[in-house]
Amino acid sequence: MSALKHFIRMVPIFIPLLLVAQPVWFGYFESNLDGFGMSNESFATGYHKLRLDLEATPSRRVTIGANVNAQRYFGETTYNLADFVPPTVFINSLGGVLDFPVIFSDSTYLDNLYARVALGKMDITLGKQQLSFGPGYVWNPTDIFNFKQLLDPTYEQTGVTAIRLAWQAKNWLRIDAITQPENTWLKATKYMQVKANAPFGDLTLNAGQYLWSKMEIRPALILPVEPGAPPFAILENTTRRTLVGGSLNGEIAGMGIWIEGAQNRFSADSLNFYELSAGVDYTFTNGLYLMGEGLVNSDGVTTIDSLDLSRFLQYFQGDIHSLYRHYLFLQMAYPLTGLLSGSALGYVNLDDKSWIVSPTLSYSVSDNVVLEGMFSWMGGGNDTEFGIQQWQSRVRMKAYF
DSSP: OOHHHHHHHHHHHHHHHHHHSOOEEEEEEEEEEEEEEESSOEEEEEEEEEEEEEEEEEETTEEEEEEEEEEEEEEOOEEEGGGTSOHHHHHHHHSSOOOOEEEOOOEEEEEEEEEEEEETTEEEEEEEEOOOOOSOSSOOTTOSSOOOBTTBTTSOOOOEEEEEEEEEEETTEEEEEEEEOOSSTTTSEEEEEEEEEETTEEEEEEEEEEEEEEEEEEEOSSSSOOTTSOSEEEEEEEEEEEEEEEEEEEEETTEEEEEEEEEEEOSSGGGOEEEEEEEEEEEOTTSOEEEEEEEEETTSBSSGGGOOHHHHHHHHTTSSSOSBSEEEEEEEEEEOSSSEEEEEEEEEETTTOOEEEEEEEEEEEETTEEEEEEEEEEESOTTSTTTTEEEEEEEEEEEEO
């Protein structure tokens, strides 16, 4: 049975408990408008989103939480993937540039729905919940559950349907064990983190095993294709992936440092790869904050001639952390006034030399309302990861209640 079916079966159990336990309600409303500038066109798209959270404690040892997200889109809702992918990638994969529509549809869904039971030094959490691992700001080689947006790395993650056991074995030692049940134990996702607090920082050891899907796009074998059908086929191969890694997160002379890495192994040795990220940050006495982080992903390509459309699709779906092998991320932030703060982030793809620079202004309209404006410049050439897009803008209002 899939993890989704397990989650659906849990809903009738959690809802009655939530209704009788005097839940606390909170959440936010978010309105977002994005503009995109490409080499031959520009367009605008956006959404209105309502997130409604509730939390209840039917007993001293039991906590139940849930949230519902409702999201409605406006403006352009159908994207052509060919506008965001270098033409060479399409030519490498399909022999030419083809329209590849991606549609964003209105949705209302339960993002989290879980019950947490406290048993002394052990907590057990059942249901759709937040799972996040690794100290990295942008890239987390030890995290198999989440994918971060490059221009918004701290945006909330989608809930994961799982069973989680967290054991505080000692004041300095915590063990997390997680599984996503399937119809057999071999197919189930298994993950464990051992975290130790040391005088110089936090150390973790991480291990996981799950079924990993690798897509492959091939031109249609029979031409012409039926009317309305794409002239290609998407094949999906599933293989068991085993991850072993760890991290260090500490501080030296007021400077934060972190390093995180993982080795990924498959039944076919040719698929094996490692990922390593490392970063530093520092806050000056005047409030100026600086951060830098880098990524090495041996699974990534180093030239566009090795990049195919299959890898782009895996990246857009969050199945892989990067397209290329080497990246650098930089960020700075400074409080301009008590209500207005400025920041800027930037990325460099060290393999194809493309880049992003993205300054942001954030204004606190009131204690619970924040208005944010961002403008991003991209460069490097039309046949590069970031340079295919010229600019992107964003205006976002978020009101908490």
